[in-house]
Amino acid sequence: MVPLWVQLAYLLAAVCFILALKGLSSPKTARQGNILGAVAAAIATIAVFFQDEGGLDNVPLIILATLAGSVAGVVGAYRVQMTQMPQLVALFNGVGGGAAALVALLELHDLTSVADRFNAEIEGFVLVATVFTIFVGSVSFAGSCITFAKLQELMTTRPVVFPGLPFAFGGSFLVAVLFSVMLVGDPSMLLGILVALLGLAVGVLLVLPVGGADVPIVISLLNAFTGLTVAAGGYVLGNVLLLVAGTLVGASGTLLTILMARGMGRSVVNTLFGALKGGSTLGAGGASDRPVQSAGPEDVAIMLGYADRVIIVPGYGLAVAQAQHALRDVVEVLQERDIRVDYAIHPVAGRMPGHMNVLLAEAQVPYEQLREMDDINGDFTDADVVLVVGANDVVNPAARTTPGAPIYGMPILNADEAKKIVFMKRSMRPGFAGIENELLFDEKTTLLFGDAKENMAKLLKSVEAL
Missing domain, CATH: 3.40.50.1220 (TPP-binding domain)
Structure with a gap:
């Protein structure tokens, strides 16, 4: 049973997350919104240590990981330049999705272990949410890594298209869906790992054909994916705050993706798959030698x-x-x-x-x-x-x-x-x-x-x- 004060702390954090999102909608209040969101995250992180009356396991490791993440965040905040902010956002998306997928895999291991030991059945919807988190979280992680590489110019910013790409993407997606259905019907860690690996492949193949000004739109879409995985993970773990925060991120990311696509005068589908039929927001890229009028x-x-x-x-x-x-x-x-x-x-x-x-x-x-x-x-x-x-x-x-x-x-x-x-x-x-x-x-x-x-x-x- 979660103590009452912890539930109230979660409620306070959830309200702060909502107000933070509202603050981020305007440049005038964005700074306050960002601070409020950070405070909410701090409240949620502290409260989780007291969620279980029996206490948490591996507390020293959890504290060490929290401190390491905090140091990395502070150093990154000071060192990352304004021009590199999109890359940082892409990394945040990827880390969030990857973390959700790993937690879901660990939860799947625990669920299957308990089920085998006591010959019990696992609740169907919990399995569905677990599989969803594993697959979509893996897609978000791999896709975000590719967007980071494109924006950081570690690879070409042009759409990467090769013969058979649509079949490779479609085949990987269909096989992932098949394995996901099998995993819900007969839970096993082997199938869970295969779903995660297929999710990584789908994420890479999804983002490779995206180039030019479409990349920021895909970052927003992957942000929505990460939010949905966090929400599903919250259901699996029985954590209401994760469910609320993930839903907020998923909904806002989806709306932002649609608005950005409209801002480009294109649909989300065309943004993702336009390069496969010759459409993309990236042209030839050559410098012109035509005469122009210049001045000092x-x-x-x-x-x-x-x-x-x-x-x-x-x-x-x-x-x-x-x-x-x-x-x-x-x-x-x-x-x-x-x-x-x-x-x-x-x-x-x-x-x-x-x-x-x-x-x-x-x-x-x-x-x-x-x-x-x-x-x-x-x-x-x-x-x-x-x-x-x-x-x-x-x-x-x-x-x-x-x-x-x-x-x-x-x-x-x-x-x-x-x-x-x-x-x-x-x-x-x-x-x-x-x-x-x-x-x-x-x-x-x-x-x-x-x-x-x-x-x-x-x-x-x-x-x-x-």
Whole structure:
């Protein structure tokens, strides 16, 4: 029997998890939401030591593992750069799914041992939940490892497709389902391990054909998978808090996946399997040698300094250059000259949802200056200058005008409707989708080549000198 105070602690943690999720829905309250979620996790971790009146086994090992994980988390939090956050999220997803699968395998071992010793039957739904956790947790772990490798560029970011991939994926999935049914009918550790191994294979084959800007969507989907496995594991272990927390993660991850897919103008199915029939958000990837109109920081400063309305479009290149603080300084100087400046945030700018919001919040950019795509798209026609910093695909008109383009149908920011457009780029290499942006060659467009942070510092001096 779980003590009453432990049940109340679980209830408090569950409420905190819900409030934390609510807080994370807005950049303004995200920090408080994150802290609240951490407090809830701490409460849950402490309370579990007192769940069983008989006490836990192997307490020293549990404490050692908890301390090791805490140290790894703190070191990671300090050392991981903003550009590596998507990779970190992918690893968190994978670790969660893998841990749930391992716990389910251990629980299966205990269930089968007890059943054999006392010639008893195992409750059917408990077995179903156990098998589900083993398989889906393994899928999440393997798939997350592949997404990490793609984002970290340990392997190609392009879709990996080979002859027979659909049959390999379909065959592995069907065999896994068959073994899962057999495992429910006749529980054994051998079948459990085989289901886990097949889950690993399915996870790898699921993510290999995904590339380009589709990778963050798959990270969100795998996050939902991990949440579902934690929820199912909570049922197996009889832990209500795991059930609640896992359901929250699974539901929010599913909704986020759908919203991100809509943000790309594609379905989740097309995101996962589009490359098998030639569709993907990753193009050829070659740099263009077509002539463009370029300028120096002084020329761009004049364009910005004598504008009435400026819109900033941040992208992944801003994060790579760590230029968010310098950009904020430039914006503050422009605002001192009574120039209205807003930041246009695309839903999939960067490498994960909210990447630009977090990046700019780190630079203490006021929340009211961050405007979502649907809110600001109608303002571009009034903008004197649009400054695109490290973004490309989210302002590429090919999404509207070129049916054969990989990003066709993706809603974009209407930067092409502004009076003047300035791109800050390192080179003429395309964006993450790997396709050429015709806006770069528009007569209204000027390119400022070089490192964004260095150019932003020069731009700041030039604007101040006006």
